[in-house]
Amino acid sequence: MSPPSRFLLLLLSAALLSSLPPRCPALALAQNTVTHLPGFHGPLPFHMETGYVGVDDRDDVQLFYYFLPSEGDPAEDPLLLWLTGGPGCSAFSGLAFEIGPIAFLKVRYDGNLPTLVLNPYSWTKVANIIFLDSPVGTGFSFSGNPEGYSVGDMSSSKQVETFIRKWLVGHPHFVSNPFYVAGDSYAGKVVPVIAHLISEGTEAQHKPLVNLKGYLIGNAATEDRIVHFSRIRFVHGMGIISDELYELTMKYCEGQDYDYPKTLECASNLDVVKRFISEIDNAFILDPLCPSLSPRPKVITGDKRFLQEFPGENLPPPSVPDLECR
Numbered sequence: 001m002s003p004p005s006r007f008l009l010l011l012l013s014a015a016l017l018s019s020l021p022p023r024c025p026a027l028a029l030a031q032n033t034v035t036h037l038p039g040f041h042g043p044l045p046f047h048m049e050t051g052y053v054g055v056d057d058r059d060d061v062q063l064f065y066y067f068l069p070s071e072g073d074p075a076e077d078p079l080l081l082w083l084t085g086g087p088g089c090s091a092f093s094g095l096a097f098e099i100g101p102i103a104f105l106k107v108r109y110d111g112n113l114p115t116l117v118l119n120p121y122s123w124t125k126v127a128n129i130i131f132l133d134s135p136v137g138t139g140f141s142f143s144g145n146p147e148g149y150s151v152g153d154m155s156s157s158k159q160v161e162t163f164i165r166k167w168l169v170g171h172p173h174f175v176s177n178p179f180y181v182a183g184d185s186y187a188g189k190v191v192p193v194i195a196h197l198i199s200e201g202t203e204a205q206h207k208p209l210v211n212l213k214g215y216l217i218g219n220a221a222t223e224d225r226i227v228h229f230s231r232i233r234f235v236h237g238m239g240i241i242s243d244e245l246y247e248l249t250m251k252y253c254e255g256q257d258y259d260y261p262k263t264l265e266c267a268s269n270l271d272v273v274k275r276f277i278s279e280i281d282n283a284f285i286l287d288p289l290c291p292s293l294s295p296r297p298k299v300i301t302g303d304k305r306f307l308q309e310f311p312g313e314n315l316p317p318p319s320v321p322d323l324e325c326r
Contacts, residue, residue, distance in 0.1 A: 064132075094184075101119055248269050
C-alpha cells in the first residue's frame with residue numbers, strides 16, 4: 001500500500017476510534033450505527049453499521065466489520081463478504097479505495113484532513129456488503145489473549161466461517177439472501193477455502209444455514225509460478241512485450257521456475273520481461289506506478305513465505321505521490 005493510502009487510513013481510523021466511548025467491552029460495540037465520517041461533509045446518506053463478533057471458544061478473538069446494506073433491495077439483493085489482501089490490510093481500504101460508497105477526493109495531499117466523496121460506482125448499489133478486518137490483528141480486529149494472534153491461512157479461514165454464521169444469527173433477515181465470499185490480492189488464497197468451509201458446514205447442517213452461491217476474487221494471489229507466467233501472457237497480449245520476446249521466453253522457460261530459472265537462455269529472456277513488468281502497476285496497468293511504502297521495501301515470496309530485505313534500494317525517503325496511488 002502506498003504512503004498516502006496508509007496515512008489516510010490511519011488518520012480516519014484514529015478519528016473513528018476517538019469517537020468511541022471509553023473502556024467499552026468488545027461485544028458492546030456490536031451493531032453501532034455510524035452517521036458521520038471525518039472528511040465527509042454532513043451525515044452519511046447511507047446506512048453504515050460497525051461491530052465486533054467473537055470467533056473463538058472464549059470470544060478472545062474479536063473480528064471487526066463494517067456493514068453497508070444495499071441501496072437497492074436489501075431483502076433480495078446478494079450478501080457479499082469482502083476481504084482485503086495483505087494479509088493485514090484493513091477492510092476500510094476496500095470500502096474507501098475499491099468497491100464501497102465513499103472515496104477519497106483525488107487532489108494532492110496538503111496536510112489537511114482529506115475529503116471523502118460519494119462513489120457513483122459502489123457495489124452497494126446492487127449488494128449488501130460486509131467489509132471484514134481479517135485475520136485477527138488487521139484493522140480494528142484484536143485478541144484479548146496474545147496467543148490469539150497466532151493464526152495462519154487455515155485457522156483464520158475457519159474464524160471467518162464462524163464469523164459469518166454468528167453474524168447471521170444477529171441479522172436473521174439476511175439468512176436467505178444469496179451469499180458470496182469475495183476478496184482481492186492475498187485474499188485469493190483464503191476466499192476459496194472459506195467458501196469450501198461454509199459449504200461443508202452447510203452440508204453438515206451447521207446453523208444458521210448459509211445460502212452460499214459462489215465466490216469472487218480479483219488480482220488474486222494463488223501459486224506464484226502459475227501467476228507469473230500468466231502475467232507474461234497478459235503483458236504480451238496487451239502489447240507491452242514483443243512477439244519475439246514472448247515466443248523466446250515461453251520456448252526456453254517451459255517447465256522452469258519463474259524465480260529460479262535453470263538455463264541461461266530462460267534467465268536472460270526473463271530478465272528482459274521482468275524489466276518491462278517492473279515499469280507497470282501489476283494490479284492494474286492503467287494506474288500510475290507508485291513507490292513502495294517503506295524506503296527499504298519488503299517482498300513476500302509466495303513459495304518460501306519469508307520477508308526479503310533490499311537494503312541497497314530506495315534509501316532516500318520516497319516523495320509523497322498523488323492520491324491516485326492506492
